Amino acid sequence: MTKPLTHVALQRLHVTCGPTISTSEVHAVCPEAIVHPPIQHGDLYRIGLEPGDRILIIDGLFHQTAPIRHKEILDMIAQGVQVVGSSSMGALRAAELHTHGMHGVGRIFELFAGGAIDNDDAVAVVHLESDDEFRALSEPLVNFRFALEDAALAGVIDHRSAAAILELIQDLDYPGRTWRNVYRLLEREGRRELAGQYTAVTTWLAEHPASANTKKADALHALDELTRESHSTTVPVNDRWATSFVHGWRNRFRPLTTQPDETLTVLAGLHYCQLYDGEFLPLWRKVVLAHIAGATTTDLPDDELLGAADAEIVRHGICLSDLTPQQRSQWLTPDEQSSLDTETQLRLLVIRSAPLTPSQMDLSSPLATVLLDLAHRGAAEARAVQQISTSLLPAGLTVDHISDQHLVTSLDNEWSLATPTPQHRDIAARQRGFLSFEHAKDASRHFIPGRLRRVRKVFPTSSSSVLSP
CATH class of the missing domain: 1.10.150 (DNA polymerase; domain 1)
Known part of the structure; x- marks a missing residue:
C-alpha cells in the first residue's frame, strides 16, 4: 500500500563519519551538526531520529560488523527523516536507494548511481578506532x-x-x-x-x-549543501518493505525513552516484562486474542473478545481433535489436557502458537499500546537491574559467559516451574510471548545477575558462581 506524500519541516542535522572527515572538519562547516562514528546496523534507531531530522551518512562499518541495512534507511525515510549519502558507505547506499527517497551527493555517488562501478571495496579503507579519530591506514x-x-x-x-x-x-x-x-x-x-x-x-x-581526496571533497560538498538547505522535504512512502525483520530491528535498537543516555532498548524493556512482570501474562493473552480476532484494540469486554477470537479459530478450521497427542503436548501441559475443557485448551494452543512475538511485533500498532505502557512503567527497575548485571561481570567477560544452568535454574524459580521437562519450559516461554525457552533464556542473560542482587537479594559477592568455566 502506498501512503500519501508527507511534508515535514527540517530540524536537527546528524552526520556519521570517521576516516573520511573528522568531527572538527564537520563542525567547521556545520557547527550545529551532531556527529556520530561510522554507521553500522542498528545505529539509525539508536540515534533516536525524529520526523524532520536530517542525517548525512558518510562513513560506515562493514568488515568487522553488520553494515547499515537498506530497509533501516527506508524505515527512516518513511518516518519523515531526510537521509543523505556521500563519499563512502553513504554514496553506496544512496546509489542503491536514490529511487526510493534517499538523496546522494558528489562524484562518488554519481559513479555508483551511473553504474560505472558496483564493487563495495571501491570505497573501503582500513582505519584505526575512535581513540585515534578513525585515521585511515589505506587509500580507497x-x-x-x-x-x-x-x-x-x-x-x-x-x-x-x-x-x-x-x-x-x-x-x-x-x-x-x-x-x-x-x-x-x-x-x-x-x-x-x-x-x-x-x-x-x-x-x-x-x-x-x-583531486587527491575525492571522498573528503564529496563530504564537504554534501555538508555545504545541507547547510544551505532550509526548505521542507517531501517523502513518498511505500511500506511493502516493512517486514517483521524491520519491526525487530526497531525494537532491538531503539531506546525505550528519550531521556539522555538511555541504556534500555524497547526490546529489553519488553523482555523484562515478559520474564518477570506478573501483569504481562493477562495483557499478552488479550493482545494475541485481539490479533486473532482482527481487532484494533484490547479494550473490549472479555465475552466479546473471546467470541470474536473463537469465531476466527472456527473459520480457519482449527480443531483440537485433528491434532495428535504429540502435537498437543508441544503446546499444552498434561495437567491442562486433563483438567481443561476442549474450548479452553484450543484457545491456549492458538495463543501459544500464534505467529506473534513482542520482539518482532510492530509496536506502532494500536494493539501494542498496552505492552509499551507496561514496559515504561517497569523501565526504572529494568534499567537498574540491567546496569547492575553489567557492573557485576568481571573485566573481559560478557553476559554470554553466564552459565546456562544458572539461567535455567533462575527461570525455573521465577516462573515457579517444579521439576519441569524441556517441553514444560517451552510452553511456559510461549505463554509469555517467547518463541521457545532458549529465546527466554538468552533474554534473561542481561538481567539475571542484577535481578538476583537487587530483587531477590541472594546474589553472592563474587559473580564467579554464575559464570561458565
Missing part, C-alpha cells in the same frame, strides 16, 4: 581513480598510463592500497616509466588536494 580505490582521471585531464599523465596504473591498483586487496605501496609495486615489477609518471601525479596532487 575511488580516490585513486579520480586522482588519476583529474591528473590525466590536466596533462600530467597520459590516459593509457593512468588506466594501466588503476588496473594494477584494482588487483590489490583494499587493505594494501596506499600511495607508497603502489609506487613500490611499480618499481618491483620494473615498470619504471609508469613509476615516473605516477611520481609526477603525486607531486601534482600535493597542489590539488581536492
Whole structure:
C-alpha cells in the first residue's frame, strides 16, 4: 500500500563519519551538526531520529560488523527523516536507494548511481578506532581513480598510463592500497616509466588536494549543501518493505525513552516484562486474542473478545481433535489436557502458537499500546537491574559467559516451574510471548545477575558462581 506524500519541516542535522572527515572538519562547516562514528546496523534507531531530522551518512562499518541495512534507511525515510549519502558507505547506499527517497551527493555517488562501478571495496579503507579519530591506514580505490582521471585531464599523465596504473591498483586487496605501496609495486615489477609518471601525479596532487581526496571533497560538498538547505522535504512512502525483520530491528535498537543516555532498548524493556512482570501474562493473552480476532484494540469486554477470537479459530478450521497427542503436548501441559475443557485448551494452543512475538511485533500498532505502557512503567527497575548485571561481570567477560544452568535454574524459580521437562519450559516461554525457552533464556542473560542482587537479594559477592568455566 502506498501512503500519501508527507511534508515535514527540517530540524536537527546528524552526520556519521570517521576516516573520511573528522568531527572538527564537520563542525567547521556545520557547527550545529551532531556527529556520530561510522554507521553500522542498528545505529539509525539508536540515534533516536525524529520526523524532520536530517542525517548525512558518510562513513560506515562493514568488515568487522553488520553494515547499515537498506530497509533501516527506508524505515527512516518513511518516518519523515531526510537521509543523505556521500563519499563512502553513504554514496553506496544512496546509489542503491536514490529511487526510493534517499538523496546522494558528489562524484562518488554519481559513479555508483551511473553504474560505472558496483564493487563495495571501491570505497573501503582500513582505519584505526575512535581513540585515534578513525585515521585511515589505506587509500580507497575511488580516490585513486579520480586522482588519476583529474591528473590525466590536466596533462600530467597520459590516459593509457593512468588506466594501466588503476588496473594494477584494482588487483590489490583494499587493505594494501596506499600511495607508497603502489609506487613500490611499480618499481618491483620494473615498470619504471609508469613509476615516473605516477611520481609526477603525486607531486601534482600535493597542489590539488581536492583531486587527491575525492571522498573528503564529496563530504564537504554534501555538508555545504545541507547547510544551505532550509526548505521542507517531501517523502513518498511505500511500506511493502516493512517486514517483521524491520519491526525487530526497531525494537532491538531503539531506546525505550528519550531521556539522555538511555541504556534500555524497547526490546529489553519488553523482555523484562515478559520474564518477570506478573501483569504481562493477562495483557499478552488479550493482545494475541485481539490479533486473532482482527481487532484494533484490547479494550473490549472479555465475552466479546473471546467470541470474536473463537469465531476466527472456527473459520480457519482449527480443531483440537485433528491434532495428535504429540502435537498437543508441544503446546499444552498434561495437567491442562486433563483438567481443561476442549474450548479452553484450543484457545491456549492458538495463543501459544500464534505467529506473534513482542520482539518482532510492530509496536506502532494500536494493539501494542498496552505492552509499551507496561514496559515504561517497569523501565526504572529494568534499567537498574540491567546496569547492575553489567557492573557485576568481571573485566573481559560478557553476559554470554553466564552459565546456562544458572539461567535455567533462575527461570525455573521465577516462573515457579517444579521439576519441569524441556517441553514444560517451552510452553511456559510461549505463554509469555517467547518463541521457545532458549529465546527466554538468552533474554534473561542481561538481567539475571542484577535481578538476583537487587530483587531477590541472594546474589553472592563474587559473580564467579554464575559464570561458565
